[in-house]
Amino acid sequence: MPFPELAGNDAYALLDVRPTATGEEIRRAHRDLIKENHPDRFTDPERQAEAAARTRLLNAARQVLITRRIEYDASRPAPPPPWWRRPRGQGGPRKNGRIALFSVLGWGALALLVTLLLRPSNEPVTVPASMIGSWGGTVTHLHAPMSFGRFRTYQESWSAELTLRRDGGRVSYLDGSCSGTAAPLALSGGTLVLKAEVTRESEECDLGDARLRPRDDGDLSVEFRGRNGMPPAEGVLRRR
Known part of the structure; x- marks a missing residue:
């Protein structure tokens, strides 16, 4: 090797x-x-x-x-040639006959299924009833930024507040230095993805989309994936 x-x-x-x-x-x-x-x-x-x-x-x-x-x-091994260039008997559908027909029909059905599954829904994403209300708590970065020089106001832990309605709400984090609107983007498996649009144009405020998950104790787990060099962060929000 x-x-x-x-x-x-x-x-x-x-x-x-x-x-x-x-x-x-x-x-x-x-x-x-x-x-x-x-x-x-x-x-x-x-x-x-x-x-x-x-x-x-x-x-x-x-x-x-x-x-x-x-x-x-x-x-590095070369990739195998496409099936239409392989000699007979080395895989791929025959040029004539039922196998080629069934192969084409099968791939067509699969393509149709994928298209239907990936087609965007007309139904707007809404906030689940269990998450509607006011929340607050402490969020902590999982590690320091790759470069401290770019982030003059970097904090390891900071407070976050969130007020949600059915169609979105307001968000405030980094101890209130970043605030704006929060719009629901996706809801899957109980996890709600929010897009935050903050009024302050600063790299420190650009933490990426927020992901909210309900906890067994009634609180919310929040996770920011991090973006533009800011590290990911996570914490717990409690109902106010």
């Missing part, structure tokens, strides 16, 4: 980039995936160990593609 640090994985697949990706695209994908899989985001030891293993593979993939890409591409 010429690249044992990849543990048999494809470097491009690990970083979810195309083989034609530029160096900047590879670096950007690596940064985004490292933020999502950083071990400090998890408190459970087993999940921390899994995140650490993923991080090692991501770092190995970046190092290979940035410093040894020509050598890696030369040793």
Whole structure:
């Protein structure tokens, strides 16, 4: 195995980039995936160990593609040819006969099903009745920003307040320094995704979409995924 640090994985697949990706695209994908899989985001030891293993593979993939890409591409297995170029007997539908017809019909039905499932619904997303009201609590960043210099007012923990109606509401966080409207974007499995539009144009306020989940004790878990270099944050909001 010429690249044992990849543990048999494809470097491009690990970083979810195309083989034609530029160096900047590879670096950007690596940064985004490292933020999502950083071990400090998890408190459970087993999940921390899994995140650490993923991080090692991501770092190995970046190092290979940035410093040894020509050598890696030369040793990477070529993808199989499309079925219409394969010799008879090596897979793919026959050019004539029922197998080709059934294959075309099957793929057509699958494409239709995917189209129907992905077609946007006309029904607007609304806030569940159990989340309507006023909430407040403390939110904590899971780790420090990659660069302190860009964030002059960075705080490790801060207060957040949220007032929700059926069609949206108001949000205030970073101890009131960032405030604006909150619009529901999606609702899946009990998790509500809110898009915050704050009036203050500041990188510190750009924390990404907020995800709310009901807890067994009646409180709400809130999670900000982080964006533009700001780390992810999470906390608990209690009804006011």
